[in-house]
Amino acid sequence: MTEPNPAPEYQKRSRSKTPLIVAVIVVVVIAIVVAAFALGRGAQEETADDELTVGLVLEPTSLDVRTNTGVATSQILLDNVYEGLVGIRAGTVAELEPVLATDMPELSDDGLEYTFTLRDGVAFHDGAELTADDVVASLAETLVPENIGFAATPAKVDDRTVKITLDEPNNTLLWQLANFPGAIREADATNNLADSAIGTGPFAFEQWKQGDSLTLVKNDDYWGDAAKLDSVVFRFLPEGRAAVNALQEGDLDVFTALEPELRDELQGDDDFALVRADSSDVFTLGFNTAEAPLDDQRVRTALSRAIDTDALISAQNGDGKPLGSPITELEPGYRDLTDVNAFDPDSARALLAEAGQQDLSLELTVPNIYPTTVADLLKSQLADVGVTLGIRQVDFPTWLEQVYTNHDFDLSYVDHAEARDFANYANPDYYFGYDSPEVQELFAKAIAATDDAEADRLLQEAAARVAEDAPAKWLFNYTPTNVVGTQVQGFPDANTNSRINLGDVSIQR
Amino acid sequence: MTRFLLARTGVLAVGWLLASLVIFGTLRLLPGDVAQVIGGTKASPERIAALRQQLGLDQPLLLQYTDWIGGVLRGDLGASVVTGTPILSELAEKAEVTIPLALLSLVIALAVAFPMGVFAAYRRGTGVGQTVSALGLVAAAIPAVWAGLLITIVGSTWLGWFPSQGFPREGWADPGRALRSLALPALTIGLGEGAVLFRFVRSATLSALDAEHVRTAMSQGSTRLRALLTQGLPGVGLSIVSILGLQAAALLVGAVVVEQLFGLPGLGSMLVSDVSTRDLPKVQSTLLVLTGFILVIGAVVDVVHRLIDPRLRDGAE
Numbered sequence: 001m002t003e004p005n006p007a008p009e010y011q012k013r014s015r016s017k018t019p020l021i022v023a024v025i026v027v028v029v030i031a032i033v034v035a036a037f038a039l040g041r042g043a044q045e046e047t048a049d050d051e052l053t054v055g056l057v058l059e060p061t062s063l064d065v066r067t068n069t070g071v072a073t074s075q076i077l078l079d080n081v082y083e084g085l086v087g088i089r090a091g092t093v094a095e096l097e098p099v100l101a102t103d104m105p106e107l108s109d110d111g112l113e114y115t116f117t118l119r120d121g122v123a124f125h126d127g128a129e130l131t132a133d134d135v136v137a138s139l140a141e142t143l144v145p146e147n148i149g150f151a152a153t154p155a156k157v158d159d160r161t162v163k164i165t166l167d168e169p170n171n172t173l174l175w176q177l178a179n180f181p182g183a184i185r186e187a188d189a190t191n192n193l194a195d196s197a198i199g200t201g202p203f204a205f206e207q208w209k210q211g212d213s214l215t216l217v218k219n220d221d222y223w224g225d226a227a228k229l230d231s232v233v234f235r236f237l238p239e240g241r242a243a244v245n246a247l248q249e250g251d252l253d254v255f256t257a258l259e260p261e262l263r264d265e266l267q268g269d270d271d272f273a274l275v276r277a278d279s280s281d282v283f284t285l286g287f288n289t290a291e292a293p294l295d296d297q298r299v300r301t302a303l304s305r306a307i308d309t310d311a312l313i314s315a316q317n318g319d320g321k322p323l324g325s326p327i328t329e330l331e332p333g334y335r336d337l338t339d340v341n342a343f344d345p346d347s348a349r350a351l352l353a354e355a356g357q358q359d360l361s362l363e364l365t366v367p368n369i370y371p372t373t374v375a376d377l378l379k380s381q382l383a384d385v386g387v388t389l390g391i392r393q394v395d396f397p398t399w400l401e402q403v404y405t406n407h408d409f410d411l412s413y414v415d416h417a418e419a420r421d422f423a424n425y426a427n428p429d430y431y432f433g434y435d436s437p438e439v440q441e442l443f444a445k446a447i448a449a450t451d452d453a454e455a456d457r458l459l460q461e462a463a464a465r466v467a468e469d470a471p472a473k474w475l476f477n478y479t480p481t482n483v484v485g486t487q488v489q490g491f492p493d494a495n496t497n498s499r500i501n502l503g504d505v506s507i508q509r
Numbered sequence: 510m511t512r513f514l515l516a517r518t519g520v521l522a523v524g525w526l527l528a529s530l531v532i533f534g535t536l537r538l539l540p541g542d543v544a545q546v547i548g549g550t551k552a553s554p555e556r557i558a559a560l561r562q563q564l565g566l567d568q569p570l571l572l573q574y575t576d577w578i579g580g581v582l583r584g585d586l587g588a589s590v591v592t593g594t595p596i597l598s599e600l601a602e603k604a605e606v607t608i609p610l611a612l613l614s615l616v617i618a619l620a621v622a623f624p625m626g627v628f629a630a631y632r633r634g635t636g637v638g639q640t641v642s643a644l645g646l647v648a649a650a651i652p653a654v655w656a657g658l659l660i661t662i663v664g665s666t667w668l669g670w671f672p673s674q675g676f677p678r679e680g681w682a683d684p685g686r687a688l689r690s691l692a693l694p695a696l697t698i699g700l701g702e703g704a705v706l707f708r709f710v711r712s713a714t715l716s717a718l719d720a721e722h723v724r725t726a727m728s729q730g731s732t733r734l735r736a737l738l739t740q741g742l743p744g745v746g747l748s749i750v751s752i753l754g755l756q757a758a759a760l761l762v763g764a765v766v767v768e769q770l771f772g773l774p775g776l777g778s779m780l781v782s783d784v785s786t787r788d789l790p791k792v793q794s795t796l797l798v799l800t801g802f803i804l805v806i807g808a809v810v811d812v813v814h815r816l817i818d819p820r821l822r823d824g825a826e
Contacts, residue, residue, distance in 0.1 A: 069548075069551050146555050147551075242771060246674050246675060246772065249665075397542070397546050398541050400550075418550070
């Protein structure tokens with residue numbers, strides 16, 4: 001030490017000094033936030049007048065309609081971008097109408113040959129004209145037994161005529177043609193079908209920002225009535241809360257399938273109508289009928305009677321209708337079967353006692369895409385008849401592997417969204433493992449019937465039989481709440497969980 | 510220094526390769542695969558088997574790994590098995606949301622943690638100091654989902670200043686709007702991270718106050734505050750820099766939850782949706798890039814630490 005220590009000075013600790021560094025950081029942050037705020041104020045969202053923004057819960061995994069048959073892909077692409085020879089009339093679940101064909105097909109007397117006449121002047125979005133070759137090439141690729149369960153051979157008769165020949169009569173062919181297997185693609189197109197789409201519909205594919213949105217634009221050269229919207233943006237909002245916020249901030253015109261729990265948030269808001277859309281969605285509690293103890297029909301019946309479906313529907317805020325079989329009232333073969341194995345806890349307890357299963361413990365496998373409200377309620381309802389239900393939440397791919405593919409489960413809870421999917425109950429390899437020769441025979445006769453009324457009667461009979469056998473409990477027919485802005489006109493009010501035909505939708509701001 | 514840099518790079522490379530093995534292996538333990546997801550509940554077993562073959566999922570795992578890592582080493586991250594889009598371009602697009610989000614969160618975290626931490630330590634033992642410390646503890650314990658909801662209610666529903674969800678479709682074409690849409694999510698991550706950092710700052714400042722060089726300065730006549738600011742804080746800054754590497758990982762984890770909550774199309778929500786479709790090549794390449802990023806930040810922090818800390822310079826070795 002060369003310098004002498006200065007004498008210690010005693011001074012009051014200063015409390016008022018603020019460290020410079022603090023001030024600098026605080027000022028910088030405030031500056032950033034204020035700048036963002038100020039800059040953003042000027043640029044309010046500007047949307048084209050006739051642009052409709054639709055919020056969806058699910059995003060397509062891929063746009064390839066040959067392999068991907070998810071609901072998000074069909075909601076966006078079928079009807080709007082891709083069309084078939086026949087289609088589903090907008091606003092219905094199962095009524096068919098001619099689309100790329102001029103009329104419904106001529107059917108040969110033996111029920112094996114369907115002849116379609118193609119519409120004139122139909123062009124793909126890239127300008128190429130639709131030909132019989134496009135139709136035959138598309139169908140040859142997708143109308144195969146791995147997709148539709150039976151053999152069908154498309155062939156070109158002349159430039160405007162296509163004939164489809166079956167090995168055996170099957171009245172579900174037209175239904176298949178109205179769905180993914182019937183979507184007509186351009187034979188010579190070289191685009192990547194997984195992330196783009198070229199079809200003949202009223203809207204053309206524009207852009208897919210994965211994880212965010214998909215945009216369609218009006219097809220000015222559409223063969224039919226031109227779309228009333230200039231463009232449509234589908235936004236993907238898996239988080240229900242974010243969807244409600246987006247609606248309230250005016251970022252969405254429509255949101256389909258609002259979580260029932262969030263209904264109250266928008267109830268009474270004058271800017272929106274809450275519309276319950278009819279659907280073919282059946283929330284299904286599937287039983288593994290191939291394994292003990294659920295191979296015992298008494299146990300399955302007991303479980304079915306232990307469940308109070310009205311309470312489940314209330315817990316869904318009313319977003320559902322009671323159902324007694326896998327067939328909803330919008331599909332062929334419907335009969336009211338809600339009184340079969342209806343709620344009756346006393347009889348459930350008696351049946352369990354008879355089967356020697358008073359102390360039953362079962363596990364329910366639930367994909368985590370569904371809220372647990374219903375599963376929790378099932379647990380308490382089953383506890384009431386002495387059945388202990390464990391709930392195992394898994395992600396959807398795990399459900400597909402363990403339940404759907406390996407049949408490794410007791411009970412399963414999923415939404416069977418597909419319309420006209422009764423074939424699952426006539427297929428002993430399906431995950432329920434339900435094997436009833438009688439039902440299989442009735443179903444085979446029903447699809448081979450050439451008379452619609454006869455087919456309907458046979459399906460009803462098969463459904464009644466399935467309801468008695470209880471390979472599953474049909475908890476409710478989901479009627480999802482769609483939130484539709486009052487500025488939107490003509491938004492379909494049925495089947496929107498599978499298809500959203502926007503051909504007639506308009507917007508008035 | 511050269512030796513140090515070489516050694517540090519070696520550690521980085523080995524760590525990154527090991528991470529690639531862990532990432533690849535762990536993802537293969539997930540049940541279900543992309544062929545089943547694409548097929549859904551309609552596809553027959555034959556259809557699934559055909560898809561599996563088409564996507565190369567039937568190849569031996571070792572071959573799949575070497576194909577992947579070989580591609581990555583040549584700079585090819587591969588393509589999504591679901592959509593066929595190149596993973597690199599997807600990553601670049603989503604990074605436009607996540608990187609600014611993480612940086613903004615970091616600025617907020619530091620702006621909260623530093624002054625509050627120093628203040629709480631400086632006023633240790635007083636009512637105000639105790640209150641600030643307790644607040645920090647409580648804030649660190651709030652789950653991001655809950656904090657996000659509260660912040661949305663205040664910042665969007667009440668004040669109406671910021672959007673509560675979404676990111677402009679045009680991206681950064683309008684920077685003000687893009688920044689505004691990141692404000693609430695960044696606040697959610699930043700306050701949570703800030704509360705964690707606060708405790709580090711506070712304890713670092715406490716030990717600085719007791720450190721001999723600070724006490725020496727005071728004994729030479731400096732006020733307690735001046736001694737802390739001139740002698741103590743450089744050391745505090747140093748210890749905060751050294752934990753920023755760890756915080757980079759925490760910020761990215763925060764982004765996974767918060768991006769979902771605010772409907773932001775960033776890396777976090779992309780990872781969640783890719784896991785749920787079992788697009789494993791995309792998930793593993795994304796994770797590998799993020800891991801590399803975090804490892805590099807860690808290495809840079811080490812080097813910077815060495816440069817600014819006189820005790821670690823070459824002469825001192």
